[in-house]
Amino acid sequence: MNVPPHVSPADFAAALRAFAEVVGADWLFTSDEDLELYRDSYSVLWGEADEPRAAAAVAPASAEEVAALVRIANRYRIPVYPISTGKNLGYGGAAPAVAGSVVLDLKRMNRVIEIDERNGYVVVEPGVSYFDLYNYIQEKGLKLWIDCPSPGWGSLIGNALDGGVGVTLAPYRNHFDAQCGMEVVLPDGRVLRTGMGAMPGAKTWQQFRPGFGPRIDGLFKQSNFGVVTKMGFWLMPQPESHATGVLTVPRFHDIIPLVDIIGRLEQGKIVQGLWTLSSPTTGTRGDAAHFGGPPAIDPAIRVILEDPAGADMTKLEAAAQAAGLPFWSCEFQLYGPARFIEAQWECIREAVSAIPGAQFTLNPVRALPLPAEDVARMFDPGPLGIPSLRTFSLGPMYTYEDQEVVGHIFFSPVIPRTGEAAIEAMDVFARIGRKYKLPGPPLQFPSAIFERAFLFAMGLPVTRSPEVNAKVRAIFRELVAVAAERGWGEYRTAPAFYELIMGTYSYNDHALRDFLETIKDAVDPNGIMSVGRYAIRARAAKAAG
Known part of the structure; x- marks a missing residue:
């Protein structure tokens, strides 16, 4: 044993x-x-x-x-x-x-404790999955949405505590920020409730986050200081309507003004839903491509994308123009009454029209909920608050170094929300990908899933070969070092790299880590809780080896 x-x-x-x-x-x-x-x-x-x-x-x-x-x-x-x-x-x-x-x-702790349609919140235990809560809401006929990651089989509490994100409106996408009130078993076995829940019989535990005194909820993110046994979440009221809008711009460097303009619209709450960046040069985004079929790429463009020295963006832009393609495309998720969606789109159109050659398409505004047959045809119903496992239908995994790929680990740096940073990150990480012949798309784009920063997530292959996995770990360390040199830190990582990533957060001789371990010593002196998680340990446990 x-x-x-x-x-x-x-x-x-x-x-x-x-x-x-x-x-x-x-x-x-x-x-x-x-x-x-x-x-x-x-x-x-x-x-x-x-x-x-x-x-x-x-x-x-x-x-x-x-x-x-x-x-x-x-x-x-x-x-x-x-x-x-x-x-x-x-x-x-x-x-x-x-x-x-x-x-x-x-x-086993899988109960929905309370759900309040009027105030838009739910209280759940850790075993409640996104599927569980979605089905519960449907069975009760409530006009509430959940914000779910892909795939949707995980736990609301587990995903929030590890910094997970989703795809609907900004206030709900960052799942930890959408929580309000938690119950925690401390390392000595005492039960604590945060925020207004510290008052017996409180009526506003899931309605007012700060409570009285210092707000401590963030300390329990990642479970270093206690076991979260209940958590409240703010839920999104079901919108009246939904539409997608697509805009395109013709040139590679148009990404710089494009990101600035969308950023201002987001900060002003005109753009509220998730928007995604892609390039039509890399092929179609139809169902065939999503379900494992090859993307349709112009042959002249494919030659440029597959250049062993890397895609030359000047050549790619010229080839795209010759093929009648714009360089960048943005898809927006729009929610609300039809006239509100149309007004949002008009504001987006007016602002982005400052970029010469920008074009706009607002797809039909549709009343919600959509018919079940329409949802079934969607690759990802997540933007409609519906969890699925369809991400697993993307097709077979690659091989790497002649070994079958059985999974992935995420390299997840956060970069500035600017076009210049996006260009730099795409170039830097693509060069490392080519250097080690990593499987992946010919161009990889940052995600706007966070409100004021980009996430540049890369999935590195995992095999059952110790030799190949050792190489992947070395590549991961190189990626982290290159990112840290540029001031790009990871927000989340796999356990094999906890110490590595915490080491990059080293301002003032690791003041952050030392502060967290001081708290650890105070609340968990025996060092029993989530040992080593995110590289935080009680000092007595570290001294013991």
């Missing part, structure tokens, strides 16, 4: 017996077969000595059981690692950050 670090086999056996008394023997998992489910199937350390494997897993059914388990863990100094549903693919899955931890699997 795998035993937690610095814990004797006798103490571990005693802790397991105590865990079983709390949850029942059926919900304590120690067999090799059961613990396979708590490996990260996308681990870039798969099968290696450094792969973090759980020593056991335990699945409580209530906050009271969580509190009892945490008190036992403290007694025996057992490291526990809470997960909600373990669907965090590309960022760690269900595996702990440190080998020998006991996974605290909260999947």
Whole structure:
């Protein structure tokens, strides 16, 4: 049996017996077969000595059981690692950050505690998935939307705590920012409620975020200082109508004024839904392409895109113009009454018309909800608040270095929301991609999923070959170093790189990390909670090795 670090086999056996008394023997998992489910199937350390494997897993059914388990863990100094549903693919899955931890699997805590259509909020437990909440809302006929990531099988709480994002209106896309009020089991087993929830019988727990005194909700992001057992979320009222609008601009460097103009429109709340940037030079975005079919690319353009030295943007722009294609395309998600959508689009059109050659198409404004048959034809219904697993239908994975690709890890730097930064990032990361022959699209674009910054996410291939995975880890380290030199930091990463990424946040001799570890020492002196997650540990635990 795998035993937690610095814990004797006798103490571990005693802790397991105590865990079983709390949850029942059926919900304590120690067999090799059961613990396979708590490996990260996308681990870039798969099968290696450094792969973090759980020593056991335990699945409580209530906050009271969580509190009892945490008190036992403290007694025996057992490291526990809470997960909600373990669907965090590309960022760690269900595996702990440190080998020998006991996974605290909260999947049984799957109740929708409260939902309020009038005030637009919901309170859920960690095991509630996006599918669960969507179905609950549909069954009750509520005119509320959820904002879901892709794929939609994960937990609302788990996704929010790890910094996940979605695709609807800006106030709901950043899932942690959309939360209001949480219940947390602290490392000593005491239960805390944040914000207005600290008042017994509070009537505005999910309506007023600040509460009284310092706002501490952010400390529980990523679960270093406690186990979140309930969380409130603000939900989006179902809009009357929806439409997509597409604008195009003809030249490569038009991205600079384009991003500036859209940024001002977003800051003024004229653009509220997600907008996506793409280039028509890379082919169509029809269903055939989405479901694994090859994109239709002009042969003259394909030669430029596939140049081993990299695509020359001057040549690509000329080839696009010869083919009658614009260089950039932006698709906007528009919500609200029909006249509001039309007014939004007119404002966008008026502002972007300052770029010579800009063209605009507002697609039909459609009343919501759409007919089920229309939703079924959509590749991604996420912009309509509908979770799906359709991202898995993108087609087969690539091979890399003659090895089958079984998954990916995300490199996720945040870059400035400017056209100049987008051009620089596309060039810098494309050069590294070509250098190592990474699989991926010929051009990769930043995402405007955040309101005032771009996300430039890249998926690096994961295989079952230790040699190939070691190469991928080295490429990842190079990407991080190159990004850090330019002041671009990652907002989220896989466990194999927690220490690496925290090391780049080193202002004033790592003042941020030292502050977080000071808090860790105060609230978790035995260092049992989410050990190693995002490179935060109690100093006593670090000293012990």
